[in-house]
Amino acid sequence: MAEINIDPKPRRRFTGRWLALAALGAAVVTLGLAALLTNIFERRAEARNPFYRVVELTDTTTDPAVWGKNFPLQYDSYRRTVDQVRTRYGGSDAMLRDPTEADPRAQVAQSRLAEDPRLVEFWSGYAFAKDFREERGHAYMLEDQIFTGRQQAVQQPGTCLNCHASMYTAYLKAGNGDIMAGFDKLNPLPYQEAVKHVTHPVACIDCHDPQTMALRVTRPAFMIGLAAYKKTQGVENYDVNRDATRQEMRTYVCGQCHVEYYFAGPEKRLTYPWAKGLQADSMLAYYDEVGHKDWVHKVSGAPVLKAQHPEFELYNQGIHARSGVACADCHMPYEREGAMKVSDHHVNSPLLKINNACQTCHRWSEEELRQRVHTIQDRTYEMRNLAIDATLQLTRDIAAQVQRDSVGAAPRIRQARDFQRKAQFLTDFIEAENSMGFHADQEAARILARAIDYARQGQIVLAGGTPLRTPKYTPAPQNVSPGRAPRTHATER
Numbered sequence: 001m002a003e004i005n006i007d008p009k010p011r012r013r014f015t016g017r018w019l020a021l022a023a024l025g026a027a028v029v030t031l032g033l034a035a036l037l038t039n040i041f042e043r044r045a046e047a048r049n050p051f052y053r054v055v056e057l058t059d060t061t062t063d064p065a066v067w068g069k070n071f072p073l074q075y076d077s078y079r080r081t082v083d084q085v086r087t088r089y090g091g092s093d094a095m096l097r098d099p100t101e102a103d104p105r106a107q108v109a110q111s112r113l114a115e116d117p118r119l120v121e122f123w124s125g126y127a128f129a130k131d132f133r134e135e136r137g138h139a140y141m142l143e144d145q146i147f148t149g150r151q152q153a154v155q156q157p158g159t160c161l162n163c164h165a166s167m168y169t170a171y172l173k174a175g176n177g178d179i180m181a182g183f184d185k186l187n188p189l190p191y192q193e194a195v196k197h198v199t200h201p202v203a204c205i206d207c208h209d210p211q212t213m214a215l216r217v218t219r220p221a222f223m224i225g226l227a228a229y230k231k232t233q234g235v236e237n238y239d240v241n242r243d244a245t246r247q248e249m250r251t252y253v254c255g256q257c258h259v260e261y262y263f264a265g266p267e268k269r270l271t272y273p274w275a276k277g278l279q280a281d282s283m284l285a286y287y288d289e290v291g292h293k294d295w296v297h298k299v300s301g302a303p304v305l306k307a308q309h310p311e312f313e314l315y316n317q318g319i320h321a322r323s324g325v326a327c328a329d330c331h332m333p334y335e336r337e338g339a340m341k342v343s344d345h346h347v348n349s350p351l352l353k354i355n356n357a358c359q360t361c362h363r364w365s366e367e368e369l370r371q372r373v374h375t376i377q378d379r380t381y382e383m384r385n386l387a388i389d390a391t392l393q394l395t396r397d398i399a400a401q402v403q404r405d406s407v408g409a410a411p412r413i414r415q416a417r418d419f420q421r422k423a424q425f426l427t428d429f430i431e432a433e434n435s436m437g438f439h440a441d442q443e444a445a446r447i448l449a450r451a452i453d454y455a456r457q458g459q460i461v462l463a464g465g466t467p468l469r470t471p472k473y474t475p476a477p478q479n480v481s482p483g484r485a486p487r488t489h490a491t492e493r
Contacts, residue, residue, distance in 0.1 A: 053070055058210055061210060062166050062199060064204050067210075073342045082137060083346070085348070087349050088374060089381065090135060090436070091134065092109035092134035092136050095109060109134040112134060124297060126294065135434060142165050145161075158191055159268045161195060161197075162219060165195070165200065187268045188267045205218075207253040215250065215252075216253070217240045217249070222240070222272065223241075227239070228272075232277060250328040251315075251326040251328070253328075255311075258312050278316050280310070281426075284422060287305055287425075293305065297395065297424075300396075306432075307425055308432055311435065314440050317443035318443065332344050373438055383452075384436075384437075390452045391455050395420055412464070418458075422454040423451045427451040430444050
């Protein structure tokens with residue numbers, strides 16, 4: 001048998017190659033694990049340190065750009081409030097115009113009066129019949145008020161700045177450290193004098209404590225108004241900055257401005273009419289009790305009311321408030337930036353960010369959710385149109401009756417004017433509210449139905465009939481504590 005000679009050298013070369021590859025692989029794995037661990041440690045460090053203190057912030061730091069040095073991510077989204085994007089029932093496309101010395105704006109929002117000419121008659125005799133435009137982002141809130149045609153139609157007071165400017169430091173300075181005193185000092189000033197005390201639209205300092213970044217309410221009118229409402233619930237001496245939960249504050253900082261209000265007395269003190277409740281009917285009852293009117297309607301002679309922007313009040317009648325969802329959950333949803341959870345300060349319609357704003361809770365497609373919203377808004381808009389028509393018909397009927405017999409029909413005219421006052425306020429409550437009914441769709445429908453009923457009863461009175469008894473409205477228990485309900489999605493992002 002032939003001898004087989006096996007050379008061991010090739011085996012050693014083969015084994016050496018595999019050992020080299022194994023060593024290289026181990027090195028790669030080791031480096032990969034090291035990189036992974038480094039990344040984990042970095043992300044944990046990011047989570048522990050959500051911002052770096054580049055500058056010191058105080059109660060006099062009003063410029064949001066300075067805050068942005070410490071909070072660049074939030075500031076970046078805040079700056080995007082200059083965006084002009086229109087949804088079906090809100091927002092605005094940019095309308096170009098030639099700047100003038102009197103009005104240097106190169107862009108404005110669409111005129112709501114041009115879109116719906118009925119509103120000119122609806123607000124006849126009031127400044128809103130001169131100029132009223134679609135809403136734009138927070139970046140424009142001060143300049144759009146400074147240059148609105150309403151400023152030329154009537155001398156507005158400094159009170160108007162409460163919702164259109166960064167006011168906290170202005171109140172502090174005017175009151176020598178006391179925001180209540182500053183509030184009372186700036187309210188009665190003519191607008192053009194009061195506006196000299198401010199520089200920015202709503203800014204970081206209006207909602208955040210500069211030392212702790214905790215949310216805070218800085219508007220005296222909201223502090224007083226919410227305390228008055230809480231008193232109706234048996235809660236005495238309510239202090240929103242002391243007693244509210246963090247989740248409640250995520251609604252209250254928005255509710256400082258997105259509310260119904262009026263100017264009380266010759267001092268034009270900003271007042272939120274919540275002493276009887278937050279429902280539209282409760283506020284109407286309050287106005288009737290104190291005898292307030294915003295103006296006398298030019299067509300009918302009725303002492304009527306102008307609703308403002310009651311998003312906070314209508315929201316509190318809806319399912320989201322009852323479920324513990326705050327304004328910020330939908331309009332300022334959380335976003336992930338590395339290991340950090342950052343609140344989106346590009347405050348705009350949830351329809352423009354359905355994934356973050358809606359799908360966190362609602363597990364349907366974006367198109368399905370968008371259609372649900374549009375269905376609610378389309379139906380509310382249809383009822384809103386019916387209510388405006390009904391109110392205007394009553395307005396014209398009153399004017400015609402005054403021409404025919406203002407003396408003999410005086411009692412009927414007075415009663416019909418009161419029905420117009422009620423119909424007008426309730427219709428305007430939904431017209432002025434910026435969700436087109438979405439914040440509380442069933443409540444919006446009820447309010448508009450009541451408005452139509454008031455208008456028709458006014459016509460019955462003018463015709464010599466007896467008005468039907470309007471069923472007494474018994475409001476449901478109110479929820480202005482959206483942080484009380486169990487919630488998980490805000491912390492699981």
